[in-house]
Amino acid sequence: MRILSYISMSLALLWACSDAKSPEENTASEVANISNSVTLSNEQIQAINIRTARIQQRNLNNVIKANGYVDVPPQNNAVISPLIPGYVRKVNFLVGDNVKKGQVMAELESMEFIDIQQQFAEQNAREGYLREEYERQKLLSAKDAVSKKTFLKSEVEYRTTVSTVAALKSKLALLGVNIDELSNGAVASRYLLRAPMAGSVSKMETMIGKYIDPSEEIFEIVDTKHMHLELQVYEQDAGKVAKGQKVWFKVPSKADSIYEGEVFLVGKDLSESKRSINVHVHIHGDESRFTVGMYANATIVTQENPSNTLPVTAVVTEGGHNYVFKKESGTAGEALFAKVPVITGMESDGLVELRSMEGLDENDEIVVNGAFYLINAFAGSE
CATH class of the missing domain: 2.40.50.100 (RNA polymerase II/Efflux pump adaptor protein, barrel-sandwich hybrid domain)
Structure with missing residues (x-):
């Protein structure tokens, strides 16, 4: 909270300094609302640490979270x-x-x-x-x-x-x-x-x-040549799991590493006590990295959706609607940011889907850090 207050005070101070300039200078550097856009000086951009990035096409996946352990076949x-x-x-x-x-x-x-x-x-x-x-x-x-x-x-x-x-x-x-x-x-x-x-x-x-x-x-x-994962999937998600689906998982002893596997068998019997089914997952790569009995946190990818995405920090909400800020050309020492309404979809791993690209282009520079301050600056200039 202290950091946010400091940045807000710095931003206000920069705007105040901007107001103390001559009328000609103010026209070039003050925060203005011109046709749904915000103009900031380079000093203001640095003060609120504005960063931009382009829209990227990524797979935003429909996933199921599951827990289980590393095991070997009975034989x-x-x-x-x-x-x-x-x-x-x-x-x-x-x-x-x-x-x-x-x-x-x-x-x-x-x-x-x-x-x-x-x-x-x-x-x-x-x-x-x-x-x-x-x-x-x-x-x-x-x-x-x-x-x-x-x-x-x-x-x-x-x-x-x-x-x-x-x-x-x-x-x-x-x-x-x-x-x-x-x-x-x-x-x-x-x-x-x-x-x-x-x-x-x-x-x-x-x-x-x-x-x-x-x-x-x-x-x-134990013969560790054929280690696999035994996952528990709750009944509400059981119908979404199928053979061949990709699985990402972690084990506590190697929390910084993500490993890959594939659904091989889906159980048909529902556990009455746990209300879940067993899902047998084959591990890709070197199985010797694991120990039988290791606990595993897994994500089963049930559907891959190619999507236009931005970091979730790029999207701000005002009046029940979602917006992003697109950087446009400005005069020397300034930059203009246009407020563009967007329709968002699913979120995954810090990314959000853009279901509509109206008013946007894949080469546009979109604010991914500092959008919160821009929406406040926009509101204050109205």
Whole structure:
């Protein structure tokens, strides 16, 4: 307010000095209202810091504001938990480390693991014996040398054991055990937790000696090759969003940078609690600049409108009508500014649309700073 008062006082002082000149000088330099125009001396122009610019054609966009976060597809995120309980004996990776698919993340020691191997060894050996017994009983049964009941009993025992061995093999395969080594009598006390995919470790919650059961998550791995935005768009704007629309967004950690993306998928289900839909946005450029979970402020461009524009500071209102000031030629040491009525439209990013160019030309110099003082000077000279 002090700055405005100072400029107003300076402007008034300049006008007062102008009035103290001779009648001939006053004719050349006083503020005058001649056919909807204002004439100012160079001193007055400098005092109120008048600046001009030309009308520019820009895209004033219809946009939707949305918030969301950086995410990856479900197939690019993995949680690692033990299949059976055990004590952590070794941890090979920390948060932020890159891992390859199949690398050993941790080693767990488990009595249950030992028991499964023992059961397999016993049942595998028993299967061989029962197979021979079953084949023998089958031959005897064919010659009616044994009762059918005896043959059926040997068949049931054999097939049950085959099924048990197959189940134990599957369990051991999931635990990463080499069946051939186990068949040779080698029993391990530790089993290995391996990375199911390549990526970076985003979470690690364990320590040496901790007892872990299958319900606990030890690691999380994220593959950041296909990061995207998940935006929430409220239901009143949901019908305006479509695949292929341009998206501009910012993230808090890089607030001075604007990034670009494109709408790829538009959700069809409306969240009852948030009254919004999900919008999936593909990020253009280097995705490694971002971190999964980052908050994002986004602008979805639903329509681009080529428009004749000026900065919003160029337009002033008087008597319910909008005006701009066009600089015209004046005499030496002066400039004449014509007040031109305009019809304005949408505003975006500090620009305002001129819906009518009547009385204006694209080469005209329009006041973009100081129009407020000109409208006051014009009113005072009437």
